[in-house]
Every structure is written in structure tokens, then in C-alpha cells.
Amino acid sequence: MKIAIVGANGYSGVELIRLLSQHPHIEIEMLVSHSTSGTAINAIYPHLTGICELELEKAGAEEIAERAELVFFATPAGVSQGLAPQLLDKGITCIDLSGDFRLRQPKAYEQWYKRPFVARETDLEKGVYGLSEINRDAIKSAQLIANPGCYPTATLLGVLPAVQMGLIDLHSIIIDGKSGVSGAGRSAKQGNMYSEINESVKAYKLGAHQHIPEIEQGIEVIAGSETHVTFSTHLMPMTRGIMCTIYAGLKEARSTQQIIEDYKEFYQSDSFVRVRNEGIWPATKEVSGSNYCDIGIFADERVPRLTIVSVIDNLVKGAAGQAIQNMNIICGWDETTGLAQTPIYP
Template identity: 60%
Template sequence: MKVAIIGATGYSGIELIRLLQNHPYVEIEMIISGSHDGSRISEVYPHLEEIIDDKLVALDIEQLEKVDLVFFATPSGVSKNTLPLLMDRGIKCIDLSGDFRLKSPGAYEDWYGLEAAEQKYLDQAIYGLSEIYSKKISTATYIANPGCYPTAVLLGLIPALKSGIIDPGSIVIDGKSGVSGAGRKASLGTHYAEINENVKAYKLGRHQHIPEIEQTLGDVYGEKVNITFSTHLIPMSRGIMCTMYADFQQDVTTDEIIHLYKEYYQNSPFVRVRKSGIWPATKEVAGSNYCDLGFLADHRTGKLSIVSVIDNVVKGAAGQAIQNMNLMNGWKATTGLLMTPVYP
């Protein structure tokens, strides 16, 4: 199958290239970057020398008609203008940005500060949380790939919420992300002297992933769910850890929680549930498409603690996009993605 990558020189785009190089059913037909049009990909990323040396080209809708699927690895605000043109031509698309995740145009404009896509296209988009919406994804032609934080949070919370174990009004999420989550573009907040030996809270109460998390939790729970979500930037390149807390509504043990999650994700090869007393770490999923989960049912406080870790540019972006592509085409979800995490 021939694919194109739009926004190929960002971190998610270059991760798509790395992973697709080993996919048995895919050929990268076009690598698109408006900012580097005419350059070789190896000129932007020298580590690709003699591996892939394709020429970067500018976006041309007519040229994209010769591919079967297009990945959008672009900043928010880009795909909403281009993707509908491809959808109208019957080309499958997977969007790694936030342009089609929220069903409400007003919510998108409020949280992203940008003009929203047309409602008819928002309605057509299938939210690509692979383990939760696999049936819908399997028949989809357009996928809104989840954000990195929402992937870690939702995979951690959904089984407990659906089972009625936790109070949906008590959810508190402490999120920590590596610097690559901010993208490749230089900024003061990700400058070495600003982030090295430092931990910074940012976008408290205003992170654009809050409505995405609440929308999906509300969908699976059947009622509106509000969360408290605090995000922090930490001095490492890759990785997300989200520690979630919620009040019990049922009297359960840690072992019972672990059994529930193992049952829920028994057909989800990329979700790994830790044994009691063993907590996942970001290094244990680096470079992989795994989400690792750990639990504590604390009866002293009456709260459930859930620890969820992913690699933000793999499971949180490019890896999940490829997992969704696999599901859309009837291939095994693991195709091209079975790799050992990079350790140390």
C-alpha cells in the first residue's frame, strides 16, 4: 500500500518514517514538507543517510491521488483545511493533530484558539483510540489520532470508570511529559537552559487535551465527566507518565483491579498490566508502542491510584497511527510494531 506523510520533518513525522520502514505491507510514496521543499530527508535528518534519501516535496492535492492513505503529522490548524479535500476524493487519512478530535466546533475554537473544521467533517471522523474503538476504526476512512496525554490517561481510566469502581467526579490526573511532546520548533519553554535540571507545570486548567479526555470518558461512561488535569514538562526527550487518582465507589483490592484490567485488555497486545507493587517507568516503553499500567487500591485513603506510561511519539502519536492503519486494512494490530523497548 502506498502512503504519504505530510509534515514529515517533525518528531511525529520522522517517527512515522522510522516505523514504516519496517512495515511489510507499506511503501512510503511521498514525504511532504512545505518548509523543506526540494531538500533530501537526509539533509534534514542526517541519521537517515543511506537508509532513506527521498526528496521532500510541497503539498500537491492532485499528486496525492496516487496514494492509498495519507498521514497528517502537522501542527493543529493545518489538516482542517487540507484533509477534507482528500476525504472528498476517497483517500484514507489519519490525522495526528487535534483538528478533528473534538466533535464540537465551539470547544475546538475555545481550547485551541483556532477556527474549527466544518461540522460534517468532524462528524465523519472516528476517534482512533485503538484499544477502545477498534470496531469503528476497522471500517473507517478517516481517523482522528488521539493526543499523547489522552492516550495514556484514557487507557488507564476507562476500565475502572466503565466498571463503576471509581467516582467519575473525583478524578485527578498528574501528567508529566518529555520535551519532544512540545514539537521540534524552538521555543523559550523548551530551551536547554530553561528545561535542564528543572520541572515546570504548564497550562493548568487550560490544556487542549482536557476536552478530548472528557469527551471520550463521557462517551464510554454515558454521562458527562469532568477532570482535574495538571501537566508538567520534565527534562527528558521521550515519555509520558500520568498518575491518576479517584475515589472508590466499590470495595476492591489491588489484585482485583489488576484482574479486571487484564481481562479488559486481554485482546490488546500493546497494553501491559504490572503485578501488584510493581510500577511502570517511562524507560520501560521508550521507542515502543506499549502502554504499561500499574495500580494501588489504597483503603487508608479510599482512593485508587493508576500509573500509566507511554512513549509520546510512538504510542502517543506515530505508533498508534500505524496501529490504526493496520486495523483499517484488516491487518494484525501489531504489524510492523512489534519491537522491544529501548533500554536503557
């Protein structure tokens, strides 16, 4: 199948290239980037020499639709909602890694993303939230996938089993999120300079992060009732990785081992979610370069409170890897196709 990547010059775009170059059913037909068109991708990323040396192109919906059957958008917010509807009208499947189609209400998008929503509401209705393990059945027949954000992926995979089993108080959820610097993209920003982030940890966007409504929406779909979470994000001096430590009040005291067994049963058919045994906590290094989400559980019967530690690679399971997993689901291929990489350690 021939695919196109729009926004191929960014970190998520180049991660798509890395993973798709190993996919047995895919041919990368075109790389689209208006800002760097006319430049070979390996001139920007020399590590792709001999792997992918396509030239970045400036192309509209007409040309993309003529050459590709499926399009990945690895673009900043605001880009895909202008181009994806034109491709949908031409029968092209779109997988959007940005936040343009994740929120079900245009007003919520405008409030949290600080930009107008210009796509048609009918296109928004077509979009399926691409949390692979949770929405697999809906993804199978989707033409537009709203790929989840990195923080929501780690958080929702961590907390949704407890929500579905009715274990926790929905109004008690607190999420402590930590991210590597690649999550901010490749653009030069003072706050992402080595001298600013090295040997330092800093909080950012407290109460204002655009992933807050996405996390709440994901919980509410499963719970069937409204919730509000406290979500705090921190920038860590590392390149890759997301760790979300989630705290929630238990409705009744339960043992750690009981809840671990429940989680293992919940994810028993999911190749990319690994639930740790009691007393073993996941680390970001242990999923680096892979599509895994690793989860650790502690139930404090004294309080009682549930603590969930969930880690992913923000560029793989939090972006490109999950997008490819969703493509595999749509195409009826094994979900692990092209994604069976062992994490890089150390």
C-alpha cells in the same frame, strides 16, 4: 500500499518514517512539507541516510491523491482540516495526528485550540477517534481517523477500564501528567532550551491544556454521563515519555489485586497494553521507542482511592505508533505489523 506523510519534517513525521520503513506492506511514496520542500529528509535527519532519502515536496490534494492511497497528517493544529476534506472527497483514507478532528463540537475546538474550525461538520462526523484498543470496531470501517493526543492516550487507557466497570466517582478524577520535551515539537522555543529544562521540572497550561476536553469526552462516551477532570501537566528534563498518574475515589473499597485482575481481563486481547503485577510500577524508560502502554494499579482501601500509573512513549503510542496501529486495523492486517519493537533499555 503507497502512503504519504504530510508534515514529515517534524518529530512525529520522522517517527512515522522510522516505523513505516520496517512495515512489510507499505511504501512511502511522498513526504510533504511546504516549509522545507526541496530538501532531502536525510539532510534534516542524517540518521535516515540509507533508510529514507526522499525529497520533501510541496504538494496539494490533487497530487497527493494521485500518488497515495493513505495519508498521515503529522502537522500542527489547523493544517489537516483544510487539506483532509479534499482528500476524503477523492476516496483517500486520512489518519490525522493533530487535534483538528478529535473534538466533536467545533465550538469546543475553537475554545481550546484558539483557532477557527474551517472544515465541514460533515467531515467532523466522519472522523473516528482512534484510541485503538477502545474503538477498534469503528476504526475498521473509518476513512478519517482522529488519532488521540499523547496525554489522552495514556490517561484514557489507564482510567477507562475503571470507568466501564463503574469502580470510580467520575467527579473525583485528578490527572498528574508529565511529559518529555519532544512533545513540544522541534520548533525553537526558549522554554525548551537545555539550560531552561535541565535539572528542573515545571508545570504548564494548568486548567488550559487543549487535551482536557479530549480526556473528558473520552470518559463521557464510556460513562454515558458528563464529567470534569482536574488535569495538571509538567515538563520533565527527558526527551521521550509520558507518565500520567491518575487519582479517583473508589465507590467502594476493593483490593489492589482484585482491580489488577479486572484490568488484565479487560486488556487480555490487546498486544500493546501491559498491566503490571501488584507492587510493580511502570517507568517511561520501560516503554521508550515502543508502542506499549504499561499500567500500574494501587487501591488504597483506607481512603478509599484508586491510583493508576500509565506510561507511554509520546512519539510512538502517543502519536506515530498508534497511527500505524490504526492503519493496520483499517487494512485488516495484524495490529502489531511494523510495531513489534522491543523497548529501548536502558
